[in-house]
Amino acid sequence: MRTPRIRLPWQAALALMASVVALLAAACGSGPAASSAAAGGSGKATITFAWWGDAARAKVTLAAIRLFEKSHPDITVKTEYSPFGDYEQKINTQAAGGNMPDLVTVDRSVQNEYAQRGLLLDLDKYVPGTLNLSGLDASFVASGKTDGKQYTVPMAQNMQAIVVDVTRLKSLGVPLPKPGWTWSDLAAWAKEITTRSHGRWYGIVDPGTLWPAFNSWEIQHGKSLYANGKIAFTAADLAGFWNFTSSLRRSGAGTSAQLTATVDGLPDDEPLLKGRAVAEWDYDSLFQMYSAGTSDKLTLVSLPTVGGKTGMFAQPSMMLGVSATSKYPKQATELLNFLVNSPAAARALGTSRGLFPNLKVRQQLASSATGPAKTVYDYEAANSGDLSPTPAAPPKGDNQLLTMMQRVYQQVAFGQLSPAQAAAQFVSQAKGIIGQ
Amino acid sequence: MMADTPGAMTATGASRPARRAGRHGRSLLWHVLVVIAALVVAYPVLWMIGTSFKPAQEIIASLRPWPQHVTVSNYPQGWTANPGVTFGRFLLNSAIVCAGAMLGNLFGCSLAAYAFARLRFRLRGLLFAIMIGSILLPYHVLVVPQYVIFRHLGWVNTFLPLIVPKFLATDAFFIFLMVQFMRGIPREIDEAATIDGCGHFRIYRYIILPLLRPALITTAIFTFIFTWNDYFTQLIYLNSTSNFTVPVGLALFVDQSGLSSYGPMMAMAVLALLPVFLFFLAFQRLLVEGVVTSGLKG
């Protein structure tokens, strides 16, 4: 017979621990209440700046911010960063709760959405006093406007490109494509790669899932994705694009359906880096990241042309905006100004987001660039003469079309739908989404 | 004395050497079966550990579980990957949140479970249905109104939204668990105690809680593990990097805008697995000392 002991000491210990933990919990973790209370009239402003990215980007951004704080001793900057996949959800939740960060990085596809829903401040009143935009390309700056008002400012610029693995090309004896090549040139070139490597490498990653690739295609054909905030492409346009990419896939020049399905935005899943393809459609701002992922030599090639048009344009890789509910809009705008104009910021930030917006500063950096960064600068310089004008910011719902493109094309790639059927479906759904 | 499965019973009457051989044979078979099953189950984890010792090039290119060139550099890299804060900070934050959540659930849920399992009161059926109902609603829909509430309380970017609700028994899952376990305790014990003059609180504290130890430990273990791995809530409520917990910290290693650091991430994931594993290893022994029958005998 055994008498169970009373766990009195156990429970007392439990209660004690509970109170300690509660105290710790309250102490740890700085709350916004403290900072906003302190900020009231002391003259020192605390602003929050949010962006998406990994630890490497965080390091360079924090370095730039420290430089800003040194030159602006009355402003403290708190930072928030998270991976891209969850960034938007986080910002949206914060917006719903009324505590969006003061300075916020805005993705191009939701720029109009945020502006039109009243989340961002109209920055025109700070130009040119606090915010000096004269050093940036005028049409580039204009891409940050919604309904004629400057709600956002582009933080960096990139361009469309085809990333090519030169080492593998050389080993196959296939020459590098020349600027001005056409889509049929690309088809032949990619097929050549697949054949000569005996199927070991695909020529190019199937671009059928890429919304920006279709964007360039439309521009090459003298059309555009949107006009006056509505859809301007037709099912026939899209079907044409998808027919072409399907032919790439069928001939073996383009990656198989399953391999294409692995492409999820993560660099590590890019078939080029995994050693499965030789070329890939992407933005030049990611070139350094590609280079870091392989010991092969890589280079950038301009897009295939249609009638001499490359369909390339100076794309703002991301925008900066000030929250409409910010308590310190002026200070947030000062930080914005610093991040797009200051040479110190440019040196600290590097090219992790793309090319620096201020043209003079960009020139200075370009002249001293080396390695992969130099390749990017050279590429941009070589193509700056052939650019189409930067399209206006896409209307609300564009980010949904981006994911829909991937999803619907996968059905084409796996043989569940024909390009014509899929294109028709896509357009009818897109019409419902845009302008909702 | 613990409840042993029938297999441990030995029949009387068999000759001793044969019985011993039979027992050895069964024991060996048992070990073989369990080891095979354990290897199959553990393979992905072993793969993870192996990858944490691979250099970056090998990780993308090769799919073998064990590294060709062993390197330990992923560990320090992962530890110091984020500027201004080490991974150790994330581990500490997670530990605090988990400890708080554990205590909260043990306290709040056991009280509520006692009421549902042992007490008869008006509206009991309805309230029980509401309690079960609250488990059924997908969390993502509650998150926005809850966020607004916490924001008004000024608790955003602290650990409070992750801990305080537990003390208020918001994890109905565990209330339900404890109710089921309590129903396995015969009422005769309660009745005996009541006759001796115990009020409800004493019964709860001195009789039910001790007998509920397996369920309490299960609750503690599960709360710890759910909270340790809970990504979404911690992402939403924690803004400054210095407040991040392990799941959010791990996600930082993987991002579209830069080459993900798989090696350091696997290294930190292995590191993050250790506390939970050790916690479990320590507490699962307590599960073995089943306590239930002792109150009934004698």
Place this chain on the structure above:
Amino acid sequence: MSTRGWVLARRPLPLAERPAPGAARARVGIPTRAPRRRRNTSDRAGYVFLIPWFAGLALFTLGPMLFSLYLSFTNYTLLQAPHWVGLANFRRMFSSDPRYLDSVIVTVKYVAVSVPAKLVIALLIAVLLNRQRRGTGLYRSVFYVPSLLGASVSVALVWRSLFGPAGAADKVLSLAGIHGTAWIDDPRWALWTLVVLAAWQFGAPMVIFLAGLKQIPGDLYDAAAVDGANRWRRFWRITVPMLSPVIFFNLVLELVGAFQAFTPAYIISGGTGGPADSTLFYTLYLYEKGFSDFQFGYASAMAWIMLAAVGLCTALLFRLARVWVFYADTGDR
């Protein structure tokens, strides 16, 4: 002898033979005091014990639940005030949203296969481990490790590697003569890799089963052995019935959890539910609608439909439980 018989055989002694007042408490070790008249405080006691739960319910659960119910009849973009649209969301769900129905089918398939698989494996392993051999503690922990990993990013990466092109799964299956594809990137097989993931994490129900097995009094088995029952009979006549409240518990919770499964699909498919919507779980679609597409009202409507459906399933299970679940505290309720 029936299960109930065995339990009732240990019913307390008749009044005359009961020990003196205070003796029970002395045995259990509680400080004794003069017995007082038993208050009929059940109602009040019930509410007092429930005070923390009430507070939590009011603050953090009921309010948000009712608000989300309201939202399901509105268009709510998260960024502006909700505006009323009546039943439009519900109508859209069932008539003009094919992806909604796809997500229902995917979720039902997932639940129907992963829950039984998980529970059966968990029960078998728990029974296997419920003995005092050397190393049981370590084995238990090893089997539990998958659940410890949860649905984290690292697990997703491991799974993608193992089930991706030329991954371990592919190699193993080719040994068996099955020449596959990249399982996790193929719309025909991607969902089943998630089912395997769910079954792999059987540690949680296993631990609960273990706790339940510990609670089964050993003397029941003694009595059965004396009566000549063999191992199989003992399993079905003692273990399973005595474990039935726990089995029921695990069944309900795993079912609800599987319907609400989100993180595995989210992380492995990168939030897309791909490839080609083959892993578009209901909650994943809900999340996409709410947080990516700014249609939080529609997402709330989806949530309440799910609550209704799962609630019905659960109520059904509770009803059926009266038939097969055996509770020791009240006999055969």
